[in-house]
Every structure is written in C-alpha cells, then in structure tokens.
Amino acid sequence: MPHVISRRTGAHPESAQPAARHGRGWSPLRRLGAWLGLSSGAAARPARSQRVTAIDACAAFRRGDEFLHRARRDRVPVTVLVLELHDLPELECVFGGQTARKAIDHTMAGLQRVAGAQGMVLRTDPTLFTVLLPDSDREDTLDLLRTAFGQSCSLELETDGEDLVLVPEFAMRILCTETLPLVDVHHGLCCEIQQARTREQQRQDYLQRERESHSRPMSLPARPEPPSDRKPRRAPQAEPYPPVPMTIPVPLGRR
Template identity: 35%
Template structure:
C-alpha cells in the first residue's frame, strides 16, 4: 500500500477537526446540488451530483469488467478524500464551488483514462479502479492526471484554489473475491491517517496555546 497525506488545501487554513466533522453532512447536501449527471445510463448506479458511479455502481461495474476479462486479472484502486471542498463553498461561494467540482471530476476522469472506472464513494471521497492494471500502474496514472504531489488547481480570478487530497493506492490480493473488501481496507486506512493527522494538529494547537500564555509576574 502506498499512502500519501496532506492535511490542508493550499488556498486557505484548514478547518479544525470538530468544525470539519460538523461540515460533512452539509457538504454532502450541497455537493449533490452542484452538478447534473453526465450520463443517463443506469441511473441507479450513478451519483446524481457528479455523473460518476456511486459506490454500488462502481463495485458492480468493476465486477462486470473482471468477469469480462477473466480470472487472474490484476485489480488496483485509488481512494482519495478531498476534505477541504466545504471550505471552497464557504470562502468562494456556490458558483465557484460548482466549477471546482466540475474540474475535479474531469481530472479524476483523466486519471482513470479510457480503461479505468471512477466513482464518488463518500461525501468528499472518490475512488478510481483499474481492472487489468496493478498498483504501480495506478500510481503512475495518478501522477499523470493529478501531478506530484497530487493536486487539483482552479484559477478563481484573483486567487488560485489548490486542493490537495489525502489518498491511498493498493491492489487486490490474488484470489480476493471482490473489490468491496479492498475498498473497505483502503477506506479504513485513509480514516486512520486522517485521525492521526487530527491528533497531530490538536497537539500542535495545544502546544502553541501553552507557549503563548503570559508568564506570571514575580514580585
């Protein structure tokens, strides 16, 4: 597994952990309104806000592709979390946020290429699946599509928005029954990384506060 993590987007200070957790349900609602589906095929398998596969649709499409290619074909995936998307709307407004998500979707499609599958698998989470390619090829596709370090940039006129995702890359073990198990392991690893980062930020905040307290005046 190749993990990579960046705590904040470059365009604005990160939300504190409690604020971010409160923002996620709201973020999920506004993201659903940002984009119309780009595909009318199998609507129950599509995410309405982006036109990408939803989680169930992505798993089903990957299973169909595995069946078409035959047993033993390698399967790899990239799970990405764009935790700072809610801040884009808060700072720049809904119109800019809509354009940023549109660009994000196009960039993820470029990562997937002609052979990959991409879906929205959580409120701010996206997964790219490669049937017929291993972990190394998936990482190369990520670097080709999002650069190194991975990022999505958007020119907002007088400023540039840069989203830096947290992500993990991994490959299915030979004989593994389905993509669902691999995704579950990767999602848990991503959540662990995020929790570790929250603890680090909380520690740094407490240290700054401790050192910023005025010293007592001695008589």
C-alpha cells in the same frame, strides 16, 4: 499565494498554511453569513453537483463489480484507488456551487487521465471518487497521480480572483484473486483514509501541546518608583584614613 482548502492525510501527508487573497464579491461578512446559513444565495444551498443518490451509487458499484469480474476472469490484478475531497462541502459553502462543480469536473478529468483507456472512474459518494486501474502496481499508480495532478497531487482552481488549492486524501489496494464486492473494498479504503486523518489530527495536537509545554510566561518588568520631591540623602562615605583627634594629651616635664 494560493489558499489551501484541505490537507491530505493519506499516503503522502502534506502540510500547508492557508494564505488567501480576498476576491471580488466575497467579503468576510458575506462568507460568515454563508457559514451560518444566513445567506439566500447559492453558497447556502447544496449544489446539485454534490448530490449522489443511492441509486447512482448502486449503479456505480454494479459497474465496478462487472469490471472486477472481467479482470478476475482474465487474471489481471486491479488497483482500486479511492480519492476523497473531504472539504468539498466547505468549498461550496464559502465559494458557491459553481466553484464546487468546477472542482468536481477538474477531479474527474484528472482521474480519467489516470485511468486511461483501460481503467474506469466512478463517483460513489458526493466527496468520493473511485478509480479501477488494471495491471498497475502502487508506484505506477502514484506516478500517474503525479502526472495528472502535479508532484504534490493537488487540485488548483481559480475563482472570483482567488487561487485555490485542494489537496485530496486517498488510499489504494491491489486486488489479485479476491472475490470481494467493490462496496466492501471501497468501505475498507474509506476507513483507512479516516484513520489516517485521525492520526494526523492527533499528531498536530501532540505538536501543539509540545510547543505549549516548552513555553514559559514572561516576567513583568519591575514597576518604576514614582518621582519624589525630596532630595535623596547621600550615603556616608568612608574616610581615606583614620580621623586625627583635635588635641592630644602630652605629659609635662620638670622645669
């Protein structure tokens, strides 16, 4: 069964329980060392693939603004889709930088299929990807996501003999005549994702408290009495009829 790394809490929440097969070369001790920062391998160091500098982000937003300006000039609505791989750092920490790079490449390839020849895909943060899709409504965009990433909109990977499934979070907004810069739209969509994640966590906490409120501690079984050497006394049994006295006084008659 695949190991679910993340759970989407955006437009279509998914829930899954992790069930992993331990792969080759990743013992539980090595994983724990990587999590604690004690490993000297690639899993303890941030991957270069996750480093998005401020210069790179500014260049991406500048390209996006030019795209939106052309769309407004041609009066074409644009759907702005922000997709987040929230647990990408966790994936790198546990499975290494190469696996994180593979997840990024798969995500970029899928989003390129969503954008097609008319759209644009930008990487605006180490865990954030932005798609600009002209002349597409919400349902069309969701259909494109399902076509690229499957019905559950998830990302499937295989590394070191383990099957991994990443379920990203996303939010979208359609711009028609707005003149907002892309960075402001991007920030608003990121806030929507964060709020949806917070609501999902609150829902999970509520369900946990609800289950705990209906649970009752089980009573302990009665402790058996220790065996005794004395024979138990028999309880007196009730007589089936009243006892008859041994002698009955009878009056003597005259002779």
